[in-house]
Amino acid sequence: MTTMDTQGARPTMREVAKLAGVSIKTVSRVINEEPAVSEELRSKVLTAAAQLGYRPNFTASTLRRSAGGTRTLGLLLKDVANPFSASLLRAIEDRARARGYAVISASVDEDDERERELSQAFLSRQVDGLIIVPTAGNHGYLAREVERGTPIVFVDRAPAGIDADTVSSQNLEGARDAVAHLIGLGHRSIAFLGDYMTISTASERLQGYREAMAGAGLVPDPELIVTDVHSDVVAEQAVRALLLSRQPPTALFTAQNLITIGAVRALRGLDMQHRVALFGFDEFLLSDLLDPAVAVVEQDIYRIGQTAAGLLFDRKEGLRTGPGEHIRIPTELIMRSSGEIPPV
Amino acid sequence: MTTMDTQGARPTMREVAKLAGVSIKTVSRVINEEPAVSEELRSKVLTAAAQLGYRPNFTASTLRRSAGGTRTLGLLLKDVANPFSASLLRAIEDRARARGYAVISASVDEDDERERELSQAFLSRQVDGLIIVPTAGNHGYLAREVERGTPIVFVDRAPAGIDADTVSSQNLEGARDAVAHLIGLGHRSIAFLGDYMTISTASERLQGYREAMAGAGLVPDPELIVTDVHSDVVAEQAVRALLLSRQPPTALFTAQNLITIGAVRALRGLDMQHRVALFGFDEFLLSDLLDPAVAVVEQDIYRIGQTAAGLLFDRKEGLRTGPGEHIRIPTELIMRSSGEIPPV
DNA sequence: ACTCGGTGTGACAACGTTGTCAGGAAACTA
DNA sequence: TAGTTTCCTGACAACGTTGTCACACCGAGT
Numbered sequence: 016m017t018t019m020d021t022q023g024a025r026p027t028m029r030e031v032a033k034l035a036g037v038s039i040k041t042v043s044r045v046i047n048e049e050p051a052v053s054e055e056l057r058s059k060v061l062t063a064a065a066q067l068g069y070r071p072n073f074t075a076s077t078l079r080r081s082a083g084g085t086r087t088l089g090l091l092l093k094d095v096a097n098p099f100s101a102s103l104l105r106a107i108e109d110r111a112r113a114r115g116y117a118v119i120s121a122s123v124d125e126d127d128e129r130e131r132e133l134s135q136a137f138l139s140r141q142v143d144g145l146i147i148v149p150t151a152g153n154h155g156y157l158a159r160e161v162e163r164g165t166p167i168v169f170v171d172r173a174p175a176g177i178d179a180d181t182v183s184s185q186n187l188e189g190a191r192d193a194v195a196h197l198i199g200l201g202h203r204s205i206a207f208l209g210d211y212m213t214i215s216t217a218s219e220r221l222q223g224y225r226e227a228m229a230g231a232g233l234v235p236d237p238e239l240i241v242t243d244v245h246s247d248v249v250a251e252q253a254v255r256a257l258l259l260s261r262q263p264p265t266a267l268f269t270a271q272n273l274i275t276i277g278a279v280r281a282l283r284g285l286d287m288q289h290r291v292a293l294f295g296f297d298e299f300l301l302s303d304l305l306d307p308a309v310a311v312v313e314q315d316i317y318r319i320g321q322t323a324a325g326l327l328f329d330r331k332e333g334l335r336t337g338p339g340e341h342i343r344i345p346t347e348l349i350m351r352s353s354g355e356i357p358p359v
Numbered sequence: 360m361t362t363m364d365t366q367g368a369r370p371t372m373r374e375v376a377k378l379a380g381v382s383i384k385t386v387s388r389v390i391n392e393e394p395a396v397s398e399e400l401r402s403k404v405l406t407a408a409a410q411l412g413y414r415p416n417f418t419a420s421t422l423r424r425s426a427g428g429t430r431t432l433g434l435l436l437k438d439v440a441n442p443f444s445a446s447l448l449r450a451i452e453d454r455a456r457a458r459g460y461a462v463i464s465a466s467v468d469e470d471d472e473r474e475r476e477l478s479q480a481f482l483s484r485q486v487d488g489l490i491i492v493p494t495a496g497n498h499g500y501l502a503r504e505v506e507r508g509t510p511i512v513f514v515d516r517a518p519a520g521i522d523a524d525t526v527s528s529q530n531l532e533g534a535r536d537a538v539a540h541l542i543g544l545g546h547r548s549i550a551f552l553g554d555y556m557t558i559s560t561a562s563e564r565l566q567g568y569r570e571a572m573a574g575a576g577l578v579p580d581p582e583l584i585v586t587d588v589h590s591d592v593v594a595e596q597a598v599r600a601l602l603l604s605r606q607p608p609t610a611l612f613t614a615q616n617l618i619t620i621g622a623v624r625a626l627r628g629l630d631m632q633h634r635v636a637l638f639g640f641d642e643f644l645l646s647d648l649l650d651p652a653v654a655v656v657e658q659d660i661y662r663i664g665q666t667a668a669g670l671l672f673d674r675k676e677g678l679r680t681g682p683g684e685h686i687r688i689p690t691e692l693i694m695r696s697s698g699e700i701p702p703v
Numbered sequence: 704a705c706t707c708g709g710t711g712t713g714a715c716a717a718c719g720t721t722g723t724c725a726g727g728a729a730a731c732t733a
Numbered sequence: 734t735a736g737t738t739t740c741c742t743g744a745c746a747a748c749g750t751t752g753t754c755a756c757a758c759c760g761a762g763t
Contacts, residue, residue, distance in 0.1 A: 075719035419749035
């Protein structure tokens, strides 16, 4: 075992150079695998570097070649612990890693203020691009950054106050098709339960519901349209109230993950899960193991993430310019028994 | 609207200084809120900065005050898309943000080589610390880094070939208590299904199973101990085979998430879910909505993450020194009906 | 008037790296 | 043999920022 300087500070190129008896620039050349270095010096440098445990300082390197950027992407999510966000992160990470980029992510928890702080912090860290699942607030504060050439892509929801690339699901079409399927089974009294209408995905899904109903010549009872449902607890209560009302619906369309779960709980509680049809938006783990298995509109989250990252890299490399592109990713109806229950 | 330089390059302190008619150092002082600046210059600088849309370059700042570090944590996970990893990330992110740290994360997918590459890459990026959910391989290559003072904390599994802080669940105790509970119901023939035995958590859980059996004076039938089950598909097949064997167990202990789900599928397929008891390790979404609801040993993932981050910061700030600490976080038995089925 | 201490400001170097350029040695051409 | 090209190497400046230091100014104490 050789005596190696193992104390506090990390070795720098200067120290490697001294040990190898060459100039610091030669070390730089070897580390960066530039061609014009003699085999002799090359191996001297590599030996010295290995002995010292030298590791290049990415920060310094980045500063010097300021053109190249930090090879880092910033990602602002609703909440990483939620499966949608986690899958999105994974998709983006995969695309980023393929190009040698790292991803820094953070959870915004629907807090405007925090989103602002975090995006500023990430921009200060010189990220090469930002992918944001936006809150309901205004995003004009990012306009200057976009003009300066930092690519910013929004995912899932459209941002307000700024024109930028956006990737989201075909919410309207997915909801419309699911509701049309229920209508096809003979349902006429179909309830809609959705999140805050300020959230663009929620209102698009409601729009899809309305189109399906209108397309069949049905006028939905306003009492059956419940909006601003934001948690599974609220959803459970709302569904319970609907089912116990005078004119209970024969089918439910739940426009989001947690709402679907709340609905399952409510149906279970009243033992009506085999009598009232249920179609949800968003796939969730084990939906097929419930009894009855729950039919859902599934989003292709992985593709959304990959597309967003792709757009970002295209912008960065100048392959794409001009106004923001708005890409819609198709959804898929997953037919399961809860969606096949006929009206009573 | 004033004419602002909105072209390509980001403005630097130099440009702010020129516009404000002060020295670059004064700009630095204002931006960093150092006290000794006259109100007059202060406001001039702030105006100029706002007009140019100046944002400090964190990279350059970091390089100069090399002591402080990059205020970045690196996190290597099995796979962010998996709920355990996502919760862990969230817990660590929360602790990190409270101190102004950012988190870069990446998925290793049980690939030794990738883990190595990623940890090198993160260290090159001068992260202030690394939190790793280790693969089964040897981690000696990180030893020098630890000696140099970069805090590294391992989570969930113990690393091989290195002494470092580790945070994981009380796997043995959790498994032991769950199996003891089944024994308390009168079960004598209890199957164990676990992941690869090279994974420390899996072998600890098997150990817990053995201790519970031995504690009750039972000698487990070797046929009932199935190891190296690594996916829900394999688990489903294995459970099916067990249940159709000559001496089927009256209870199952499934030592991991996916195995539990596979077991549920197998029991369902044979319509035996109400006759064979099931206790799983790891909570999973909707476990309470299945029929029967599935009893599990729940890990406190959030606390694991927070503890790991806490250890890391303690090391970094010198509040903790010396050999690696091995912290075990208690688990909790979540009693549900699948765990209350008596033997036939 | 003369030193003193305090306050505000800026010049300069440095963080670790890489781009630019110049120069020496070796290999080629005329 | 002299001139040219090629190859390899190193000195130096620069990326954007901050720590150190020196200095100019002001009011106060002798």
